[in-house]
Amino acid sequence: MALALIVPALAVVTLFFVAPLAMSVVVAFRGKGGGITLEHFAKAFDYYSTDLLFTLAIVVLSTLLIGGVAIAIAGYLTLGGNARAVAILRWLYRWPLFIPFVVAGQVMRTFLAKNGMLNHVLIGSGLIEPLSAQSLLDWRGIVIAFVWKQAPFVTLLLAGAMASLETQHIEAARNLGARRLRVLVDIVLPQVRGTLLVGLVLSFVTMLSVLSVPLMINPNSPTMVTVDVAYRINTHGDYPVANALCILSLALSAIGAAFYLRHASRASTAAT
Amino acid sequence: MKLRQFFPLAFFAFAGVVAAQTTLNVVTAGDQNMVDYVNNYLAPKFEAMNPGVKVRAVGTGPGDGGSQKIYEKLSAQQKAGSAEWDVDVAVIHQLASATMVNEKLLMPYRNDISAGKLVSRDTAKNALGANVDGYVLPMFHSQIAFAYNPDLVKSPPKSFVELNEWVKKNPKQFGYNGVKGGMSGVGFVTGWVSAYSGLSEKLEKGPYDATSAAAIDRALLGLKDFNQYVVMTPGNAGTLDMLNRGEIAMGPVWVDMFYTWQADGRLNPKVKLSLPSPGLPGQPMYYVIPAKAAHAALAKKFIELAESPDVQADGIVKQFNWYPGIDPQFVQPKLDQAAWNKLFTDISPADLSKYGRPFPLSPYFKEIVEGYERVVLK
Secondary structure, three states: OHHHHHHHHHHHHHHHHHHHHHHHHHHHHEOOOOOEOOHHHHHHHHHHHHHHHHHHHHHHHHHHHHHHHHHHHHHHHHHOOOHHHHHHHHHHOOHHHHOOHHHHHHHHHHHOOOOOHHHHHHHHOOOOOHHHOOOOOOHHHHHHHHHHHHHHHHHHHHHHHHHOOOHHHHHHHHHOOOOHHHHHHHHHHHHHHHHHHHHHHHHHHHHHOOOHHHHHHOOOOOOOHHHHHHHHHHHHOOHHHHHHHHHHHHHHHHHHHHHHHHHHHHHHHHHO | OOHHHHHHHHHHHHHHHHOOOEEEEEEEOEOHHHHHHHHHHHHHHHHHHOOOEEEEEEEOEOHHHHHHHHHHHHHHHHHOOOOOEOOOEEEEOHHHHHHHHHOOOEOOOHHHOHHHHHOOOHHHOEEOOEEOOOOOEEEEEEEEEEEEOOOOOOOOOOEHHHHHHHHHHOOOOEEEOOOOOOHHHHHHHHHHHHHHHOOHHHHHHOOOOHHHHHHHHHHHHHHHHHHOOOEEOOHHHHHHHHHHOOOOOEEEEEHHHHHHHHHOOOOOOOOEEEOOEOOEEEEEEEEEOEOOEOOHHHHHHHHHHHOOHHHHHHHHHHHOOOEEOOOHHHHHHHOOHHHHHHHHOOOOHHHHHHHEEOOOOHHHHHHHHHHHHHHHOO
16 A cells, blocks of 8 residues: 555656666666777766866855855844844845846856946946956856855755744853854854755755856856766767766765765754 | 647648648748748748648757758658658758758759759758759858957958967957857867868868878867967857957857847947958758658749749848848849848958858768867867
């Protein structure tokens, strides 16, 4: 009976997730003659090892920045003294959540260009000289787009977790003269560490799979692996190397998954 | 089934049920503008001339993938042994035309229609090295050219060699989109290799020779050096965007996109075009008739109309900014001077026929773009 209940879910997972994944692995390892080969991986490394490292660096850097931004915003929402500023921030920070990656990429493309809006504002306000204006449409553009898009997501989780904390600790620390930053770092953050980690891991994995942002901001070398996968398929019809690249990025996201599972299993042990 | 695939089938089914009149099925690869062109421009004209005939246009998607779908459909009907195929006119890319002629999926028809005598370019006979003589008529030609801002570049480089010197004097003023950001960048790269490998004839006409790889790699090595002095742009539209914002002074673009953007007010009207020696690639789309088209006679009439100087002038050149599929000398008298000037001021018809080149044969093409990643990007 129990088996009958899980059959539909199991079938969906097997049919639409496990089977394609298995196919992808098979294609990545299958040679022209049908035997097992590593040549597609050799080619993937030969052509795209820079891009693999670039992808990892971008995603790790973005994850760290997202963590910083999310802590800052969620911390202010929880501990901020000015009620009006808190209300405005609470209303404002969620906007990017509802904007698709492809739109974020498009917005950044005009915003960060050499003669784009950002540089116009900086030049207009006298902060930089017109000659020193430069285009941010390289790795920096991708990082900015990722942080802009994903920070609100982590903030949402983090602010929720912070709001559900017992306030006595915070009040006690404030009564004893602790400054707000100290309260955030020593009292609040340790208690929401798990939520922060989950949010960051989910962002890490999401960013690894985004094609639209690197494609729109910087599709040239070095670029992210997603662009290379799309390129192998669209231009060359080369599914083996594309699948090899997919498996390599799967290995990257497995790092995130390992973190997530370790946290989840610890949480479930703590709960029992 | 995707909606996109469903609609064509729904159309065919519907057409079958209510066909009190004859329906001419036109299937076109390419972007939506191709479908719009047939539905909104050609169909009304053709239906007015042929009472009782209804034209149905269906799109199969952009790029060679769109042509591949048409090939698969016809191939399936051939294998099933159908006596009548449900596509009367197809519009396809060069790569697919070679395969389809080879597999006897198409009907030779050029000599059956009078407009067949109006074509002059080699593309009417040769598709990336394959002989397609008689089976195709170019609907239009599109061309890659350098767009430049004359305020910043007084006299644009006339050749790839001059360009190479120019970028060293003007670093970061030339921009292109590599090989992963669209065909204008790919075309620039194949143009570069044609110019610097000394193989330009061989790349276009064949036969394929694997020992050419060394010369191609040498040319690409030069491109690697060149790349240090240029800006990489994000895509075909990215090059135009950066030109428009004054971030680069020159870059390779599709000519039809260039004019469309200027007409829409999205590109500085001062920006001009030039075609360097020994040339940049372009490509046509072909009208073809499947070997067992149900309405072959009507299909020929349809293409006759589409290739007529009037339609080529007003539809292809004036409204869609493509270069004509037939010889420009037959099109010019049909256009007012302004429309003609728009298309040919910067690049004269003589330059176009001299420097407008085909893409390399497909094995070379593949070798060049793969070589770009191996040699230039690493």
